[in-house]
Amino acid sequence: MAVFQSIRNFFVPTTIFEPEIIVSAPLTRYEIRPLTDKHLKEVLKLNLRCFKSGENYTKYTFSYLLNEPKTLSYRIVTPSEQIVAFVFIMTNMDGTGHITTIGVAPEHRRRGLANKLLRHTEEALRKRNINTVMLEVRVSNLPAQNLYREFGYATVQRLVGYYNNGEDGFLMVKSL
Numbered sequence: 117m118a119v120f121q122s123i124r125n126f127f128v129p130t131t132i133f134e135p136e137i138i139v140s141a142p143l144t145r146y147e148i149r150p151l152t153d154k155h156l157k158e159v160l161k162l163n164l165r166c167f168k169s170g171e172n173y174t175k176y177t178f179s180y181l182l183n184e185p186k187t188l189s190y191r192i193v194t195p196s197e198q199i200v201a202f203v204f205i206m207t208n209m210d211g212t213g214h215i216t217t218i219g220v221a222p223e224h225r226r227r228g229l230a231n232k233l234l235r236h237t238e239e240a241l242r243k244r245n246i247n248t249v250m251l252e253v254r255v256s257n258l259p260a261q262n263l264y265r266e267f268g269y270a271t272v273q274r275l276v277g278y279y280n281n282g283e284d285g286f287l288m289v290k291s292l
């Protein structure tokens with residue numbers, strides 16, 4: 117709980133408002149790789165495209181997460197090394213993991229990339245003897261809730277007014 121309260125304070129309102137026309141990307145191969153500080157700029161740009169309405173992590177939050185030894189972060193790339201998906205997970209001393217953010221480029225969605233990232237995340241956490249994973253999701257974010265539910269996450273709490281715009285969130289948890 118302490119972790120997600122601290123991360124929550126790093127949210128800022130999104131500043132990009134232009135609508136984007138999404139054209140599905142040509143089918144391609146995808147690979148998962150570690151995400152490091154040298155990818156900061158690219159992941160920041162992708163993050164803005166993923167979280168257009170509501171709130172967004174700042175550059176400083178991403179920089180903090182990328183340099184925090186207890187945080188795991190992965191990217192999915194195309195053969196041309198373009199980052200099309202990312203996930204950040206904080207690991208805690210109490211044996212829990214916390215998915216702080218996950219996003220997939222709009223033109224690469226519904227191809228199992230989030231699924232791939234979550235599977236990879238779980239393997240990485242198991243190797244570190246982490247046996248519980250938690251996350252928060254907006255009550256309005258049905259795609260993400262479907263994803264997590266399908267993956268075995270259960271809603272354990274409604275977080276009233278959790279987001280800065282007053283929207284409630286759900287706390288979802290999974291035992292590994």
Ligand SMILES: CC(C)(COP(=O)(O)OP(=O)(O)OC[C@H]1O[C@@H](n2cnc3c(N)ncnc32)[C@H](O)[C@@H]1OP(=O)(O)O)[C@@H](O)C(=O)NCCC(=O)NCCS
Nearest residue numbers: 166218219220225226227228229230231253259260262263
């Ligand atoms: C949520 C998100 C990460 C899903 O990424 P994705 O790569 O498209 O997801 P996947 O292809 O792995 O989908 C896995 C399952 O999630 C669910 N899902 C994903 N997108 C969905 C949608 N638009 N509507 C309904 N269910 C959806 C489905 O159950 C899907 O399985 P299916 O394709 O067999 O039906 C992506 O839509 C995204 O980046 N959204 C914006 C950022 C965001 O909301 N992140 C989560 C914050 S908590």
